[in-house]
Amino acid sequence: MSEDLLKQTPKGLYCPVGDFYVDPIKRVKRAVITHAHMDHARQGSENYLCSSTSEKLLKIRLGKKTYIQSLNYGKKSKIGNAQVSFHPAGHILGSAQVRIEVGGEVWVVSGDYNPAKDITCEPFEPVTCHCFITECTFGLPVYRWRPQVELMKEINEWWKRNAEMGKPSVMLAYSLGKAQRVIAGLDPGIGPIMAHEAVIPYLPAHREYGVVLPEVKTCRNEIPKEQFRKAIVIIPPAADESKWHKALRKGRTAMVSGWMTTRGAKKQSKVESGFALSDHADWNGILMAIQSTGANKILATHGNTDALVRYLNGMGYESGRLGQKSE
Ligand SMILES: [Zn+2]
Numbered sequence: 001m002s003e004d005l006l007k008q009t010p011k012g013l014y015c016p017v018g019d020f021y022v023d024p025i026k027r028v029k030r031a032v033i034t035h036a037h038m039d040h041a042r043q044g045s046e047n048y049l050c051s052s053t054s055e056k057l058l059k060i061r062l063g064k065k066t067y068i069q070s071l072n073y074g075k076k077s078k079i080g081n082a083q084v085s086f087h088p089a090g091h092i093l094g095s096a097q098v099r100i101e102v103g104g105e106v107w108v109v110s111g112d113y114n115p116a117k118d119i120t121c122e123p124f125e126p127v128t129c130h131c132f133i134t135e136c137t138f139g140l141p142v143y144r145w146r147p148q149v150e151l152m153k154e155i156n157e158w159w160k161r162n163a164e165m166g167k168p169s170v171m172l173a174y175s176l177g178k179a180q181r182v183i184a185g186l187d188p189g190i191g192p193i194m195a196h197e198a199v200i201p202y203l204p205a206h207r208e209y210g211v212v213l214p215e216v217k218t219c220r221n222e223i224p225k226e227q228f229r230k231a232i233v234i235i236p237p238a239a240d241e242s243k244w245h246k247a248l249r250k251g252r253t254a255m256v257s258g259w260m261t262t263r264g265a266k267k268q269s270k271v272e273s274g275f276a277l278s279d280h281a282d283w284n285g286i287l288m289a290i291q292s293t294g295a296n297k298i299l300a301t302h303g304n305t306d307a308l309v310r311y312l313n314g315m316g317y318e319s320g321r322l323g324q325k326s327e
């Protein structure tokens with residue numbers, strides 16, 4: 001078997017031939033970034049490479065002074081002796097799978113991905129490879145998403161019911177990606193749409209990309225009292241609750257997350273309603289994506305890796321957990 005193109009190291013996933021890291025966990029000289037979520041794009045590295053649509057989002061996240069280079073999807077660039085290119089992952093705007101080729105051997109790092117289409121980001125593109133490194137955040141058969149249109153219809157109905165009762169709707173959603181996914185599907189006819197200031201900076205990049213988003217008011221904007229009772233407020237789960245005390249106290253609360261599939265997680269989140277709308281692949285999505293790469297070697301990372309690895313080995317793949325020796 002040919003040598004591993006990527007190795008798990010204390011600083012993160014490392015490509016020795018190209019001397020770069022993919023989504024490093026510590027500061028490094030050269031970081032290749034799959035997408036602008038905080039657990040993938042960390043501050044402190046000397047220089048960053050990402051997809052062109054990701055660049056603006058990364059600048060917001062890492063600061064204007066950060067040295068960031070970008071590549072259009074599909075464009076190949078040589079780093080050391082490795083050829084590197086980005087391919088849409090369907091997770092959030094600009095999210096990419098990283099394709100690495102060395103001497104005819106091709107590995108793909110999925111980052112986070114979702115093969116189901118959404119208008120807020122570029123659609124997932126299967127990339128043929130020998131080895132596919134897959135995330136498996138929701139890598140258990142219990143995770144099967146219902147169509148997003150159905151879920152958005154339910155969210156709008158929930159909001160409408162609350163508005164009719166004169167109660168603002170408080171929706172917990174991550175500031176980048178999930179918030180925009182939800183906002184794009186909201187019906188502005190029901191009432192005003194408001195968002196926490198953590199959500200707002202990411203809206204222009206989405207609009208520039210061509211996503212049609214309804215008007216979003218920041219919570220600082222003056223909204224007449226009776227209008228506020230009909231509003232939906234999008235707040236990241238990590239936001240300071242005290243600031244949102246008024247909205248949280250008087251409103252009905254819900255959360256959008258793949259974790260809302262299970263009753264335990266819903267209970268733990270302390271919200272009244274949960275909608276299992278996700279920007280990650282569900283169990284079937286993971287299997288479909290793996291199959292579409294034609295890869296025989298599959299390394300799993302992030303989440304329920306054991307179940308997926310066991311299943312894949314049973315199906316005849318050569319599979320293991322990233323960082324562990326695969327058979
Ligand atoms: Zn992510």
Ligand SMILES: [Zn+2]
Binds near residue numbers: 037039040
């Ligand atoms: Zn992630």
